[in-house]
Amino acid sequence: MQSAASSRVRTDGPAPALLRAALDAADEAVLLCGTVDDEILLVNAAAARLVPGLTPGGACPLDGLTGALATGADSFTDEYAGRHLAGRRRALDAGHYGWYLRDRTEEVNRAAALQAERARTSFLAEAGRRLSTSLHQGRCLRTTAEMAVAHLADAAVVVLPADRRRNTWLRLAEGGRIEEGTVPESRLADVPGLVEVLGGFPPIPSRWLDAAQAPEWLGLGPIGALLVTPLPGNAAPAGALILARRDRAFTPDDEILARSFAARAGAALSAAGLYREQADTAAILQADLLPPELIQLDGVELVGSYQAAHEAARIGGDFYDVFAPNQPGGDTVLALGDVCGTGPEAAVLTGKVRQTLRALHLVDADPTAMLRVLNQALLQSGRPHRFVTLVVGALRRAEHGRVRLTLATGGHPPPLVLRNDGQVEEVPVSGTLIGAVRETVVHPAEVELAPGELCLLYSDGLTEARGGPTATDQYGEARLRAALSTCQGLPATATVERLRQLVSDWMHGGARDDIAMLAVRAPGRTALSLRDGGAPNESPFALTTRRVRQRS
Known part of the structure; x- marks a missing residue:
């Protein structure tokens, strides 16, 4: 072979038949070149099939090979007629070398497909993560539009199902800002395929949609391709995703990816919509359960x-309420109670108890009668272990600025009275739990408040609050009475706030039960005055606050 090749270089004649036959029989594409001027001397059959324009002595159609020859490189890669080629130089003898060519198109395509699949998987994983981090519908809408523009299209519009015959939409174009608005349900037909998608029908392939028909309200400008895909929700579409591209068409793979993304966005929007409905319902129900x-x-x-x-x-098992007189000169009814349990279930029972008390007040029932009727109502409700401790009072004005209270309790801590001399008295009332036994025992009492005196109704969450040095000691009735005695002469607002702050400090932010307080203070001049050290122009609020701090 070396002699024949050397003869070819010397005489510039055709390659020997034996050498050509041997190279043509090889499966690998081979170019035989001379080392003198890098001229291609022979192209075997495999190389001719791989690169039809490659001939001995002719112009080289492979830019990669030309560059390798110019630089003396031993390898190159190139694209020719849609094929990906790789070449490697191998020395044969002193006067010849060969280029061995390999078609790596399938390898490149597999690598590209793998990379694309990884990118799609990464995109969908990021979409799932971002969309699942919030139950706020507005944030889900924004995330859907942002990710669609970043990975799928030049512009995106998310359209929600109709609410009161109007559809909310959110739009984002590449390099633009988020815009929101509404469109009448009658205008949806302007967008090809949108009515069908919102109605729950499968998406229409992009090639069937005329992008030129996109209406102006979409705000997408000139577009070359349009894709409308549903956002699947819980048993009903959560909306529609409109994607637009200016210059590129949507391929079948693009549409599959868009549907996969839309499935995640639709699930997130559906969950956010359901959460919003539940929150709105809870807010409506909660409004009647909040303290009045x-x-x-x-x-x-x-x-x-x-x-x-x-x-x-915001709601729980403790409550208080005040019912205005049914007629001029009638009694004002006070109630403070603690139902069994905490949280929403206790709050529901609280609402029932309050409504029952309100109805009993409308028929002018006295506190004792209210407790007995409420006891029967709870026993007949058919729900076991639904009981409540309660104190009910009827308030009326008496002579000389005094206030008279008729109080009755059912298993509740007795109210405390703060006298003008700083003494704290317990109202002598008692009674059995309401809703626990059939025969309710109630021992009411009447108390009279002189001008400036205060009566405190409270739940046991106040005295049973745990904290202190060991974090387990109860605040207790003794501390409550001592704290209340320091509030002599303070307005009712300052008294309640002071007790609340003292108990909070006692717990150091630890766990607690529901706490409710209701203070009644007879009209009268406050004990705070200039003799307490107030400045001549100091406001009553500032003077009250300063005195509370001094007593702390």
């Missing part, structure tokens, strides 16, 4: 305070 705004009586201070056991909850 107390009525304002002539000179009598009524101040309530409520803290739920859990910070996130």
Whole structure:
């Protein structure tokens, strides 16, 4: 072979038949070149099939090979007629070398497909992660549009199902900002395929949609390709995703990816919509269970305070309420109670108890009768272990600015009275749990408040609050009475706030039960005055606050 090749270089004649036959029989594409001027001397049959334009002595159609010859490289890669080629140089003898060519198209395509699949998987994983981190519908809409523009299209519009005959939409174009609006349900037909998608039908292939028909309200500008795909929800579409491209068409793989993304976005939007409906329903139901705004009586201070056991909850098992007189000169009814349990279930029972008390007040039932009727109502409800401790009072004005209270309790801590001399008295009332036994025993009592004196109704969450040095000691009745005695002469608002702060400090932010307080203070001049050290121009609120701090 070496002699024949050397003769070919010397005489510039054709390659020997034996050498050509041997190279043509090889499966690998081979170019035989001379080392003198890098001229291609022979192209075997496999190389001719791989690169039809490659001939001995002719111009080389492979830019990669030309570059390798110019630089002296031993390998190159190139694309020719849609094929990916790789070449490797191998020395044969002193005057000849060969280029061995390999078709790596399938290898490149497999690598590209793998990379594309990894990119799709990464995109869908990121979409799932971002969309699942929030139950806020607005955030889900924004995330859907942002990810669609970043990975799928030049512009995206998300359209939600109709609400009151109008559809909410959110639009984002590449390099633009999020825009929102609504469109009448009658205008949906302007977008090809949108009505069908929102109606739950399968998506229409992009090639069947005329992008030129896209209406102006979409705000997408000139587009070359349009894709409308549903956002699947829980038994009903959660909306539709409209994708637009300016210059590129959507391939079948693009449409499959868009549907996979839409499935995740639809699930997130459906969950967010369901959460919003539940939150709206809970807010409506909760409105009637929240502590009421107390009525304002002539000179009598009524101040309530409520803290739920859990910070996130606004309602619980403790409650207070005040019912205005049915007629002029009638009694004002006060109620403060603690139903069994905490949280939403206790709050529902609280609502029933309050409504029952309100109905009993409308028929002018006295406190004792209210407790007995409520006891029967709870026993007949068919739900076992639904009981409540309760204190009910009838308030009326007496002579000389005094206030008279008729109080009755059912298993509840007796109210405390703060006298003008700083003494704290317990109202002598008692009674059995409401809703626990058939025969309710109630021992009511009447108490009279002189001008400036205060009566405190409270739930046992106040005295049973655990904290202190060991974090397990109960606040207890003794500390409550001592704290209340320091509130002599303070307005009802300041008294309640002071007790609330003292108990909070005692717990050091630890776990607690629901706590409710209701203070009634007879009209009268506050004990705070300039003799307490107030400045001549100091406001009553500032003077009250300063004195509370001094007593702490």
